[in-house]
Amino acid sequence: MKDLPDRRLLLVHAHPDDESINNGATMALYAAAGAQVTLVTCTLGEEGEVIPADLAHLAPDREDRLGPYRAGELAAAMKELGVTDHRFLGGQGRFRDSGMMGLEQNHREGAFWSADVDEAAAHLVEVVRSVRPQVLVTYDPDGGYGHPDHIQTHRVAMRAATLAAEPGFRPDLGAPHAIAKIYWNRVPRSVAEEGFARLRACEADFPGVAEIGDIPGVVDDSEITAEIDGTAYADRKAAAMRAHATQIAVDGPFFALSNELGQPLFTTEYYQLVAGESGAEPGEREHDLFAGVSS
Numbered sequence: 001m002k003d004l005p006d007r008r009l010l011l012v013h014a015h016p017d018d019e020s021i022n023n024g025a026t027m028a029l030y031a032a033a034g035a036q037v038t039l040v041t042c043t044l045g046e047e048g049e050v051i052p053a054d055l056a057h058l059a060p061d062r063e064d065r066l067g068p069y070r071a072g073e074l075a076a077a078m079k080e081l082g083v084t085d086h087r088f089l090g091g092q093g094r095f096r097d098s099g100m101m102g103l104e105q106n107h108r109e110g111a112f113w114s115a116d117v118d119e120a121a122a123h124l125v126e127v128v129r130s131v132r133p134q135v136l137v138t139y140d141p142d143g144g145y146g147h148p149d150h151i152q153t154h155r156v157a158m159r160a161a162t163l164a165a166e167p168g169f170r171p172d173l174g175a176p177h178a179i180a181k182i183y184w185n186r187v188p189r190s191v192a193e194e195g196f197a198r199l200r201a202c203e204a205d206f207p208g209v210a211e212i213g214d215i216p217g218v219v220d221d222s223e224i225t226a227e228i229d230g231t232a233y234a235d236r237k238a239a240a241m242r243a244h245a246t247q248i249a250v251d252g253p254f255f256a257l258s259n260e261l262g263q264p265l266f267t268t269e270y271y272q273l274v275a276g277e278s279g280a281e282p283g284e285r286e287h288d289l290f291a292g293v294s295s
């Protein structure tokens with residue numbers, strides 16, 4: 001295909017802020033290296049809890065204006081990461097944040113959790129066939145930690161990867177495209193444990209400390225197949241996370257969500273290859289998500 005950069009990375013996330021927490025350093029690194037970095041966010045995060053007291057009026061049980069506000073935070077975060085292509089699945093506001101598992105919001109009209117997977121995936125197929133990424137990054141089947149929108153994001157992203165490659169599926173959405181490599185976001189258990197040990201040993205300004213179970217995607221180290229050292233982009237990642245001020249409080253190498261429990265901010269980001277061929281030697285981790293990919 002003409003006019004496309006050589007390396008093209010697509011990330012699919014549930015809410016504004018997930019991309020910066022999970023992949024901020026990776027996104028900044030590849031954007032700086034001239035790769036096409038495309039972010040698709042499935043909802044506006046309308047049901048999030050608001051941290052700053054002076055913005056509490058935006059909350060869903062008050063003015064219900066958090067969604068558009070978070071779209072603005074996301075745009076600011078993408079500026080910090082140098083990412084220019086960010087989109088909402090089906091357009092801004094098409095799918096609504098479903099809230100935590102078990103809430104009545106799960107089944108509200110327009111809630112992402114209640115969306116038909118194939119119908120939602122068709123919106124993503126259109127993006128895949130136009131951007132033609134070699135690499136897709138999304139969550140594991142549990143969405144990393146069981147949030148309905150994260151689980152649904154996994155289903156939609158994986159389904160879209162399949163459908164985008166099928167010539168018979170919706171030819172009106174563009175020419176078929178097979179994504180060479182698919183990764184799930186991961187955190188190695190040893191890295192999470194070490195991060196919490198650092199956090200407990202220091203005087204970070206949080207009312208409490210989270211637990212390993214609060215961190216999405218923690219798995220045994222043996223399941224990690226790729227690690228991206230984003231140390232050089234640590235400042236960019238922290239700045240992007242700060243841009244999501246309604247959701248995240250950053251303090252040095254740590255941060256907290258609305259539960260005010262501190263957790264480590266990782267600048268090396270970890271992945272598990274679940275489709276496609278590893279570009280690393282057997283038994284080694286990849287250090288480039290595009291390793292082995294021919295454009």
Ligand SMILES: [Zn+2]
Nearest residue numbers: 014015018150
């Ligand atoms: Zn989320």
